[in-house]
Amino acid sequence: MWVVKIGGSLSRDPLLKEWLQHLSEFGGxxxxxxxxxxxxxxxxxEHQAVWRFDDVAAHNMAVLGMAQYALMMQGLCRRLVIAATDxxxxxxxxxxxxxxxxPLDLLFQEPNRLTTWDVSSDSLAAWLANRLNAxxxxxxxxxxxxPACTIEAYATQGIVDRSFAGFTRDAPYPVDIVNRNDGSRVRDRLLHATAD
Known part of the structure; x- marks a missing residue:
């Protein structure tokens, strides 16, 4: 099983539909x-900057934001299935x-290692990949x-969050960080993996 994290920066990008189509057609x-x-x-x-509420509330709001994006994705591609739990x-x-x-099961009442801005959806994707044995x-x-960068270098550049390297350090699976234009390459790799 593959975990594919699609950045929120694609939410207004026409390539989003192509990614969803490829994944739904070839990743069933x-x-x-x-x-x-x-x-x-x-x-x-933005609201945390105005009101100064704690990171637990901000984390929960961000998780709900991920859920909103999930619903939008399913609205664009009805073959996808919304799933909140393992x-x-x-x-x-x-x-x-x-x-x-x-990820509605990641709404928390108390702080933990996930309820910080050092943990973005990138690290949550790695957390899920670890949990599901991806x-x-x-x-x-x-x-x-x-392509030749290390995960640490990506973190230094701000491409992934500061916690991502920790979540993937001992991962038994390959980690690919790709550009939005690499959809056909990922599709071909997925097809090749299916044929193996």
Missing amino acids: GRVVIVPGGGEFADQAR AQIREALRAGRVAVWA ERLVIVKSCEVE
């Missing part, structure tokens, strides 16, 4: 999409579908991505 039973927070999560940041994800995959994670983690970004 094998792909879980993690939506980024994007502008939905930015609203949490059981719902596995049920969708067993049915040969592609799950879109709406075969591969793909992070789709709008910015330019240098």
Whole structure:
């Protein structure tokens, strides 16, 4: 199973529909999409800056932003299945579908290692990939991505969050950080993996 995180920066990008089409057509039973927070999560940041509420509330608002993006993705591609829990994800995959994670089980009352701005949807995607024993983690970004970079270098450049390296350090799966224009390459890799 692959976990594919689609950045919130693609929420207004015409390529979003292409990504969803490729994944729904060729990833049935094998792909879980993690939506980024994007502008939905930015609203949490902006309101926290005004009102100075704690990071637990801001984290929960950002998680709800990811859920909103998940609903938008399903609205664009009805073949996708919204899944909030591990059981719902596995049920969708067993049915040969592609799950879109709406991480409502990550709403917390107390602070923990996930309730900080150092943990973005990138790290949450890695957290989910670890939890589900994924075969591969793909992070789709709008910015330019240098393929030869290390995860630490991506974090230094702000391409992934500061906690991402910790979540992927001992990962038994490959981590691909790709540009939004790499959809056909990811599709071909997914097809090749299916044929193996």
